[in-house]
Amino acid sequence: MRRLYRSLAPRAGIGRLVAATLAAALAAPDTVAQQSPGQNYGIEIRGAIPDRIDIDLLGSANATSIPPTPGDPKAPDKQGAGQVTLVAVMNEEGRRIEQGLLWRVFEGKPGADGRIRLLSQHRDATPILRNPPGDYLVNVSFGRAHTSRKITIPATGHAVEQFLLSVGGLRVTALLANGDPAPPGSVTYEVYSDERDQFGQRTRIMGGGKPGVILRLNSGLYHLVSIYGDANATVRADFTVEPGKLTEAKVVHAAARVTFKLVSRPGGEALAGTQWSIATKEGEVVKESAGALPTHTLAPGSYVASAKSGGRVFRRSFSVRPGEATQVEVLMQ
Incomplete structure (x- = not known):
């Protein structure tokens, strides 16, 4: 087991037409x-x-990763047309993924409108393609992991195309x-x-x-x-x-739940229809809401609550400490 720490330092490209079009087709x-x-x-x-x-x-x-399934992909039908079996593997040693896959098969190049047409989708672990001979683009996804590349379906015979998902x-x-x-x-x-x-x-x-x-x-x-x-x-x-x-x-x-109420006297009834704005002491608004008793989860720090009612605005400063739920009363004065 290894423990890894990474700082939050920010890090600072143009793909080929087919790759960009395919990415758009997959709704990036x-x-x-x-x-x-x-x-x-x-x-x-x-x-x-x-x-x-x-x-x-x-x-x-x-x-x-999913354990490999022994044996070869299921054999193609005995017919003259060429066929391709698609296989997804987890690593260079060929550990196959046997469930949870989604395959998408596209035309090999964009059409006149610049788009790549989706031809078929498959959820089998090892689908067999019997499309007409030619080039195709294939995308396979496993959760949020995915990869894409071009394949060729032969005029005759059977081929196996292996996709490596890192x-x-x-x-x-x-x-x-x-x-x-x-x-x-x-x-x-x-x-x-x-x-x-x-x-x-x-x-x-x-x-x-x-x-x-x-x-x-x-x-x-x-x-x-x-x-x-x-x-x-x-x-x-x-x-x-x-x-x-x-x-x-x-x-x-580290945060706490804070409930707000606008009152005419300490401990009084909360006024309905109040508009609230919660800001840091630097003036950055972190939450806006409306109601008699809104409750929000805030990070520790110092804040100013502004309550607007009847065309008037009332304010109160308050602080939030980790894990300490509190109620902030704003007096109409």
């Missing part, structure tokens, strides 16, 4: 801007320094500052590319990730954004996925 994720950092406490494992990530790279016993796994565990697991449904995470474009933006690989679920990814470097609650309690870190290994990322969120 949108590019999104990096979120505002807020007051973050980072990723902390077993007393590690905040704003670091503790990643255990587990060996083959806990790998996401795939590993990520599993996020979300904890609170006191070491307890985060409440179910309270934490989601997003995975971004490690590289940035010329505008300093990363490409989002996926969003809405749930802790405890293994996410299959191409091996490489990525950026993790973990979100606790509905405001600014976020954690960011870089992580590495290695082929055939499971990356365990344990995220510690």
Whole structure:
């Protein structure tokens, strides 16, 4: 078992026409801007320094790879037309992937409109293609891991095309500052590319990730954004996925739930229809909402709550400490 720490230093291209067109056909994720950092406490494992990530790279016993199936792919039908059997493997030794695959077969070149037409999709582990002889583009995906390349179907005979998927796994565990697991449904995470474009933006690989679920990814470097609650309690870190290994990322969120109420006197009834704006002491707005008793999860720090009612705005400064749920009363005076 190896423990890997990586700093959050940012990292600073044009593919061929066919590759770009194929990427568009596969509905590549949108590019999104990096979120505002807020007051973050980072990723902390077993007393590690905040704003670091503790990643255990587990060996083959806990790998996401699937054991090979002995024997050759099923034999083609005995007929004159050429055929190709598609096979996906996990490593150079030929460890086959026998489930969870999605194959997409495209025409070998763009049409007059510049697009590549999707011809067929297959969920078999080793599909057999009986298309007319010629060149085709084939994409195979396994979770979020995927690869694409050109194949040729012969006029006669049978060929086997092997696709190498350099795939590993990520599993996020979300904890609170006191070491307890985060409440179910309270934490989601997003995975971004490690590289940035010329505008300093990363490409989002996926969003809405749930802790405890293994996410299959191409091996490489990525950026993790973990979100606790509905405001600014976020954690960011870089992580590495290695082929055939499971990356365990344990995220510690230091935050607290805060309930707001606008009252005419201390301890009085909360006024309905209040519009709320929560900002840091530097003036950065981290959450806006409306209602009599809104509750939000905030990162530790100092804030100013602004309550608008009846055309007037009332303010109060307050602080948030990790794990200490609190209620903030704003007086109409």
